[in-house]
Amino acid sequence: MSEKVELGTIKTDVPARLDRLPWARFHWMVVVGLGSVWILDGLEVTMVGNVAARMTEEGSGIDMTAGQIGTAGALYVLGACVGAIVFGQLTDRFGRRKLFLITLVLYLVATVATAFSFSAWYFFLVRFLTGAGIGGEYAAVNSAIDELIPARVRGRIDLIINGSYWLGAAGGAATTLLFLNTDILPKMIGWRLAFAVGMLLAIFVFVVRKNVPESPRWLFIHGRNDEAERIVGEIEDGIEAETSQTLPAPKKTITVRQRKTISFVEIMKVAFTIYPKRAILCLVLFVGQAFLYNGITFNLGTIFSGFYGVAAASVPIFIILWSLSNFAGPVVLGRLFDTIGRKPMISFSYLGSAVVAVVLAFVFNGEVGGEWLFLLILVVCFFLASSGASAAYLTVSEIFPMETRALAIAFFYAVGTAAGGIAGPLLFGGMIESGDRSQVAWAFCIGAAVMALGGVAELLFGVKAEGADLEDIARPLTAEDAEGAESAAESGSERTEHSDRAGSAAAAESSAGPEAGSRRERLRPGPGSAGVYAPWPSVSSRDVPPEVSANEVNGIIDFVRDMEPVGEVELYRAIGARRWGPGRFRAAVREAVRQGAVHRNRRGRLEYRGDRS
Template sequence: MSGVETGTITTDIPARLDRLPWSRFHWLVVVGLGTVWILDGLEVTIVGSMSDALKDPKTGLGMTSGDVGMAGAIYVAGACIGALFFGQLTDRLGRKKLFLITLAVYTIATVATAFSMTIWWYFAARFLTGAGIGGEYAAINSAIDELIPKKYRGRVDVAINGSFWIGAAGGALLTIPLLDPTIVSAEWGWRLAFGLGAILAVGILIVRRNVPESPRWLFIHGREDEGEEIVRDIEGRVEGDVGDLPEADDDAITIRQRKTISIPLIAKTVFTMYPKRSVLCLTLFIGQAFLYNAFFFTYGDSLSTFLDVEQTGWYIAVFAASNFAGALLLSPLFDSWGRVRMIAGTYILSGVLLAVAGFMLGDLTAVTLTIFGAVIFFFASAGASAAYLTASEVFPMETRALCIAFFYAIGTAAGGISGPLLFGKLIENATDAKDITGIAVGYFIGAALMIVGGVVEIFLGVKAEGQSLESIAKPLTAEDAEPATA
């Protein structure tokens, strides 16, 4: 069955949401939902910065460089599986219910990480932490796109995804005192770092409870009265902030409501109705996943192993600041210059620069490697963030969360699991010779994948700037409803 039908309605809810000017309500959405990327950045950076602390058999867990890479791969694997599992639940049960559940999963799992006693406990906790974060990606991206007006959707999505690097910088700076044995005992420093992530998550949960369910999801699933009530409340709050509201476009849509949409129908939609968009999303996700998970998961290990850096936190903080600056400063151009130009340009430019860094690797110091990385990822961070934007807006609403989850999972599994494992192995093999050029092959692979992603965007990219979600990809239920309307 494709779902239980509950009736046919005509609604102007999407047009009313899209015509709203920016207000405090939209900031609530950004803070309540977008801050999850800060948690992800915190998690990834803590692991990267704490490689030496985790390797110590007395105060850490006695891990090797290979184990550090394995932990990164397990975290990503958990994120992929969590995205698929929670993603299909998000489309079936609603955005709000799932973005509360996935945050709770993350919080419990990161606390469990702080209490790790063995490597296998640590691996299991990292898997569950990743599952919570992966579920967040699906629930949050779909909710944000459905609540943010079309005029601002591109810049908001890119900037929010780039906020990963606020967490990355914060995590890097936090590890400096926490890994200083004169301030905090070496046995407890790395454990406290993971505990701080749980504290931040609780604060986010308090704000998130005030974010409403997506009205778009409600009217599709036969709960149009609830959706109408939420939209009227949002309109009242926005009007109280900015005054009279502009008239909504006459873009009412007729849809046949269903309580559920079957997985086979979703799969048919993705691969039969939108094959080019599917290829595009896979290419973008694989490129950015390999680049980031390979380079960043092992960046701290590379600095300490080959370049004799004792406190990697300062270097990672600079690198992270550049990434966030790129996403923040370039994000408005995705709405003005357009998606295709910006995504293709950022992917190709960052790929070319990474290849140059690979050729120069043997001549780089810790400082010059960080400068190179900061320039490369200033552009790459905006492009990588736009991969999530693309997957979240180019498929029908009923499939949005699962499509985000699917392409995130497949792309990240291909690039994000193989990347840390490859780099971890390259670092181990090159350690004896103290020759950092041994990891250059990883740079070249990442560069090639990013350039290919940019070229594919030129040919298959979707010009979605300033368009409503329903015009970019008509809801499946709207197509079903057309004969009835006629």
């Protein structure tokens, strides 16, 4: 990171103060003001599915084909991907609040323009811009929600908020029952007014959202710690007045080095070098849910009307029932993500929906039971899938450092959704247009396969984040920098203490106290010397293979002793091993295990043993 953007180093208890808050009116304001973006997205995405059949009829004023409806869906998703990347960078640079107001205005303008569509190319353009506004919302809003909601309920609240997408879907479908009724409105007017509903909801959201403050976590990272303190103080005062109780004192602090900007390159390095398994997990989760959801959502109306003969005016009834089942999934299962845990519940949601999707394909291809049996199986499939899809957003917003959160959401949403969310509507749209049931059944099976991959990835790489502080799941990058600077000031006396390894180590550790590990200077690679930290008791350089040094092995042993039990990723970051060079950290861990000083427990975490062979 560039030194010229450094502002200063501070110790703050803001994260702990936010996480200890009881649920209050402030949190409801956050849920309504920010979470409503998913209602808007659900309204917009399913609106096309609701009115698709009408837009393909003669006299609609636009005369689009089923294939063009699928293309419009793909362009909406492409716009969301572009908007997420562009606005995601701006969100981490200029703040959550400023950007979630700007993106809402973009959405508002674009959705009004959609109601005036007169040809396919114009419809494609305004759908792209509408998607860009929604994509930008994802980055700004998801990061702000997780930074303002207490850790103990973050999982269920995040899932329910993401699941509220389906309230928008159901509401959109309900309104089209009126707008598509040709006894009330002409064909070429009704579907246009349906899109205007989004404008009315966006105006309401804008009014509520103006009262949501900037994220205090973002503020203190970017040098505005006085403002962060003021906002948290106002929130605390309001909650104490509301509950008539005094809040307990916060129990934790964190030291951070303030920055104005963190480069995109640095953020990508964090994702793919420090957290490669987490990066793979997020990509697979997003690809799976985006393919299945966008493929079916954009084309569900044409499936019911084209293959089951459901009248265009009746299609919204099926969409409403399906949408409500999607919302019920996160509401019913959401609390289990905080109790049973993220890993078992996410994998269950993905794998379970994949199995049901295969059953759905066979029922559809065999023309068994008609449209109501098809709807019933679809409801079961997406009751499970909706929890998994919501958890994909929860996962990426939790497991990367705070400075990268908005852009990480944007990046993984954009890449995963571009791969799955664009391919899905195009594949389903083309296969539906063919009129061949077997081709559509294959599309369902492909969707099941990519969802199953998401479930497998969660089993392999999932992170136990339930109830944990965001800063513990992924320590802020600036916190690492600050601790390195803080420990450097103490390094001279610490080296002196460790130079007499046989007799003074115990006294040094005692005087350092329980937080010695957090203050210790990052271990540098190479053989131990008077100028480089080497813990006691030491391993001779003759005892280790040539690809690692005794100093590195001693560092592993000493840090594991202080931190046990500890995962390899936590240890890698705590010890500063990213400076060591390729492969040296893992080689040093293997050597420490081989010598018997460290061993892995049944959960794969490292523990200190002390007796070396």
